[in-house]
Amino acid sequence: MSNSTESKEQAKKSNFIHLQIEQDLKEGKNNGRVHTRFPPEPNGYLHIGHAKSICLNFGIAEKFGGKCNLRFDDTNPAKEETEYVESIQKDVRWLGFDWEDRLFYASDYFDKLHGFAIELIKQGKAYVDDQDAETISQQKGTPTRPGFESQFRNRTPEENLNLFNRMTAGEFEEGSHVLRAKIDMASPNMHMRDPILYRIMKAHHHRTGDKWCVYPMYDFAHGQSDYWEGITHSICTLEFEVHRPLYNWFIDQLKDSDYRPRQIEFARLNLTYTIMSKRKLLELVKEKYVNGWDDPRMPTISGLRRRGYTPESIRNFSDRIGVTKVDGMIDVSLLEYSVREHLNKVAQRVMGVLNPLKVVITNYPEGQEEELEAINNPEDESMGTRKVPFSRELYIERDDFMENPPRKFFRLAPGREVRLRYAYFVTCNDVIKNENGEITELHCTYDPASKGGNSPDGRKVKATLHWVSATHAVKAEVRLYDRLFNDEDPAGHKDVDFKDFLNPDSLKVLPECFIEPFVKNAQPLDHFQFERLGYFNLDYDSTVNKHVFNRTVPLRDSWAKMQKSQ
């Protein structure tokens, strides 16, 4: 079913990275080989920003007939967990990408990295520093002021080797020693000022267990991992641009041919009204501002999946936004546009009433019922039709009735005739209210001749309403989501915490909604269009007795827009 829509996807847009790879290919680099990798740290769940990177890296492999590895950058056991390793693999697969047998970990290279460190020590290019973190940091200078050298910088290779071996053996306390590269404390590039290579961490690693007491820094592991995996193009985000000279310095010490991964940086994704920092997302999860990493309000892949987004829509989005070095801000509405576009083509239509108002068809025989034919998806004839039960008592949307309608309101009102979709023309005769003056019920009459929704005399109505038969409807809980933050750039305020912009109305639970019986056997993640309302999918929280739907995104609503602008 998704095959036909997938093949319709327009040819992927090109970008400056594609262009540079094409140039490399033209120059015969790497014997025409193209090999990328997606290198997440397993310290949190993947989010829509990662999706951009995943689509880019796997997309390059697809486009150039190359390969793309999945590699976990797991050099910091204090923050990394197996749960994240698993969720990341699930999410990448769900997005539709395959790393085949090329699943790697930076920890696969711990031995090699350690050996390389010893080699650098022997060559006099690395040394053990006994100073504490604060001292080292002070000596490092600032971006505008050069640093100065550590008193331990000129130890002999023998002494360094001895110390590093003892660090490795666990003889020292955490923080007491580090191994540093001997490069240039006066370099205008901070990263070249004798960067730390290894630190002592007596932590349990999710893969290597308690084997190591020292762990390599990311900067010392990342470039070499790419090198050892034969990566030709190391795609990463802008902030690593300044790290490139350091990565190249390491590879210079290592390489035995002219092969070297080429690092190309691009701008990470920023979306309006959302935060993209794993640290901040973790904070929301830990402090229970949301219900877990897969809360449908989260910009995580798992959250979007639960919300009802499809892999296709995310891939299309990612293609649409392009890839550049400009650090911009994408409007979330573009993401929403992408789901609507896809769901419109594939979603099963169904009628559901979120905010029920009872309607009694007074001239419809009591106890009678019938089935009317409805189209499953007007965008896809092959999806066929279904039967929808009709009876004397119905529910319609409260918003579809107004006692004193304004000029441009086309829906039901006293004395007015409208169409019930696929059913009959009905006219409102009486408005029943309770003692508080609240409308509890509408009494209408129907025109039997208009069965199916057309009147034989060619009479027109201005509105078509969705409805549901009271006795046949499935009762459901519906969760309506709004943006998690009510500020365009919640993380962009220096003096205000991003949590101050949390939208208190980001989740609205409607406990008593009525959906046509068709959804009875729906499975979690099945998506629907509730006609005239939006796209919804069944949540994992559903049980056999209770259906729970998430609203993925509302339909475009020009009526609401009109009202707002007035």
Place this chain on the structure above:
RNA sequence: UGUCCUGUGGUGUAAUUGGCAACACGUCUGACUCUGGAUCAGAAGAGUCCAGGUUCGAGCCCUGGCAGGACAACCA
């Protein structure tokens, strides 16, 4: 008082070896419609951060400014 990166309609991206700025979203019209959805037709909206220069001709090249971002974790 450093190094590196970036600067095209509201937003995001295009523009073959320099040849009078294109596309998508959004916005606004209108058509159609048993979803105020979708679809279709059309419109408005930038003269490419600024100033010089090279050139018959510059968003693309040069010079100088200006603006924004990144870099000072034993994080990645």
